[in-house]
Amino acid sequence: MKFESLGRSLLYRLWVSPSSLLRLREEISVTPRAKMLPTNDDLHIMALTIIGEARGEGDMGMIAVAHVIKNRAILHSKRPVDVCLQRIQFSCWNAVPENVRNLATMAGQLLSGVMYVKARSFAEAAFEPGAIDPTKGANHYHAYTVSPAWADRARLTATIGNHMFYRL
Numbered sequence: 001m002k003f004e005s006l007g008r009s010l011l012y013r014l015w016v017s018p019s020s021l022l023r024l025r026e027e028i029s030v031t032p033r034a035k036m037l038p039t040n041d042d043l044h045i046m047a048l049t050i051i052g053e054a055r056g057e058g059d060m061g062m063i064a065v066a067h068v069i070k071n072r073a074i075l076h077s078k079r080p081v082d083v084c085l086q087r088i089q090f091s092c093w094n095a096v097p098e099n100v101r102n103l104a105t106m107a108g109q110l111l112s113g114v115m116y117v118k119a120r121s122f123a124e125a126a127f128e129p130g131a132i133d134p135t136k137g138a139n140h141y142h143a144y145t146v147s148p149a150w151a152d153r154a155r156l157t158a159t160i161g162n163h164m165f166y167r168l
Contacts, residue, residue, distance in 0.1 A: 036073065038127050042080040046123035047116055049084040052092025052102055055115060057161040062119055064135050064160045066126040071139045071167075080123075134158060138165035 038046070046069050054061040072083045084090055092102050125131055135141070136157035142148050143162050151166060158165040 036079070036127075038080050038123070043120055043123045045081040045084045046126075047120035049090050049092060050119040050122060051105070051115055053090055054161075054163070055105070055119075057163065059118070059122075060134060061161040061163060063122050063126070064138075064141070064158070064163065064165060066119075066122040067131075067133045067135050068138055068141055068165065069123070070126040071133070071135070071137060075139055134160060135165040137167045140168050141165045 046066060049069060050062050050065050054065045057064075069080050069083055072078070073080045076083070078086075085093060088094065091099065095103070126133075138157045140150065141163045142151060144159070144164055145162070150168065151164070152168070155166045155168055156164060157167050
């Protein structure tokens with residue numbers, strides 16, 4: 001089964017039918033035990049990054065971005081906040097004229113807002129032992145509308161919504 005076909009029903013299937021987890025283990029990689037516990041600052045910046053990068057991608061797209069952040073943090077032994085704010089890594093933080101609206105959207109998220117609470121819960125869940133990683137361990141992604149030089153089709157791990165995920 002291709003991951004794209006799982007769509008929004010994945011979360012529902014996992015919550016409603018725990019036995020589906022066994023079938024999904026073959027289709028989706030399982031996150032190893034995280035080597036760090038994210039701080040409140042990590043989770044806050046992760047939530048804002050998830051909103052900035054994937055707010056239009058549905059729950060699965062937001063979960064996928066949370067896992068990419070976590071995967072990079074573990075791979076490079078960095079805090080998630082440092083991964084998110086690293087220069088030119090997550091376009092939502094780029095201070096360029098065409099991104100002003102996106103930055104304003106992120107800044108306008110109230111801590112009790114529905115989107116923020118959801119994004120923060122996805123950030124927390126990514127670090128749970130045994131969390132299912134829909135990106136299959138990806139540490140990079142891009143919108144399908146662009147073709148960055150680093151994108152190697154042989155290292156493509158998943159396509160979720162409008163994003164293509166890679167393990168580099």
